[in-house]
Amino acid sequence: MGFAKGFVDLAIFGGFPGLRLSKRLTDKEWAAMEQHAVEAARRHEQLCLDRFLRKAKESKECIISKYRSWYECRDPGNEFWPPPFDIWTIPAIEDSLVEVLKSNLHHLQGLPHWSSVPDIILDSLVHRFEDIANNHSMSSKMGRLELVPEELRLPSARETLELARTLFVRLSDSSIIRYPRLTDQSDWCWNELGSTVMSDIIILAGHDPNTMTFAQLLEEDIWVECLTCAQADQEGKVVQAVEAVMHCHIDHGADATNKQSVEWRILEGLELVLTRVLNTRIKKWWKCLLCGYESVDNENSVLRHISWQ
Numbered sequence: 001m002g003f004a005k006g007f008v009d010l011a012i013f014g015g016f017p018g019l020r021l022s023k024r025l026t027d028k029e030w031a032a033m034e035q036h037a038v039e040a041a042r043r044h045e046q047l048c049l050d051r052f053l054r055k056a057k058e059s060k061e062c063i064i065s066k067y068r069s070w071y072e073c074r075d076p077g078n079e080f081w082p083p084p085f086d087i088w089t090i091p092a093i094e095d096s097l098v099e100v101l102k103s104n105l106h107h108l109q110g111l112p113h114w115s116s117v118p119d120i121i122l123d124s125l126v127h128r129f130e131d132i133a134n135n136h137s138m139s140s141k142m143g144r145l146e147l148v149p150e151e152l153r154l155p156s157a158r159e160t161l162e163l164a165r166t167l168f169v170r171l172s173d174s175s176i177i178r179y180p181r182l183t184d185q186s187d188w189c190w191n192e193l194g195s196t197v198m199s200d201i202i203i204l205a206g207h208d209p210n211t212m213t214f215a216q217l218l219e220e221d222i223w224v225e226c227l228t229c230a231q232a233d234q235e236g237k238v239v240q241a242v243e244a245v246m247h248c249h250i251d252h253g254a255d256a257t258n259k260q261s262v263e264w265r266i267l268e269g270l271e272l273v274l275t276r277v278l279n280t281r282i283k284k285w286w287k288c289l290l291c292g293y294e295s296v297d298n299e300n301s302v303l304r305h306i307s308w309q
């Protein structure tokens with residue numbers, strides 16, 4: 001019947017319609033009771049699966065820590081692998097757990113009720129982490145790509161997401177999110193205003209917004225002055241190109257519904273050199289992929305955080 005012996009024994013022990021012990025069955029008698037026998041064995045199998053799935057969920061910390069150990073010694077590169085603190089929210093983890101439990105039923109049969117999930121099951125799950133992480137990455141990228149208007153997409157999801165003009169806004173707090181900080185599942189939408197601002201600035205600076213990646217934008221270290229502020233007789237606001245979208249949001253109240261057009265001037269020559277020198281102390285945002293800790297810090301405090309992990 002394809003059931004592990006333990007479940008057949010349990011089915012016989014528990015009884016089912018048509019079952020008579022100590023009697024050799026005729027083909028006809030077996031045909032009449034086969035369905036009941038299969039159902040009884042399947043019921044015991046399911047009870048066992050449910051019990052161990054419940055136990056696995058109770059010890060989810062153990063699974064998180066196994067994923068964390070796996071994650072720590074690998075480099076996600078350009079993939080959006082779920083960070084360890086998020087792993088339990090990925091439905092594929094529970095689906096894989098059920099599959100692993102199903103294919104290891106022979107290890108589970110006969111284990112006492114108080115038994116925890118055997119190591120062999122958890123180790124089989126560890127072997128699936130790479131597939132789980134890569135599948136999650138692929139579906140996350142496709143999900144983000146679908147947010148990008150079709151006319152702004154490049155041939156691959158990765159190329160599109162890496163562009164400097166590809167950015168998203170989180171509705172709950174209006175924060176701007178871009179590649180590669182795209183792993184968390186959030187209420188994101190396409191940042192149309194941000195994308196237009198970035199494209200305008202990239203063109204003004206003599207580059208192509210359809211090819212310039214965010215990494216290249218950072219590398220170029222472009223600085224701009226907001227002419228709209230300057231013309232309004234306010235102190236000319238000078239920001240790094242990557243901060244320009246935030247400037248539109250904060251100082252011009254621009255958002256998806258209020259599309260203020262803002263004019264920019266690219267800093268060049270001595271003015272650019274001086275601006276860069278004066279702003280060398282700009283701090284960077286860091287996010288720890290192991291625990292989700294975020295901070296504006298210098299490199300030393302980031303290293304200190306890592307050593308505390």
Ligand SMILES: [Zn+2]
Nearest residue numbers: 226228229251
């Ligand atoms: Zn301004």
Ligand SMILES: [Zn+2]
Nearest residue numbers: 288290291293
């Ligand atoms: Zn951390």
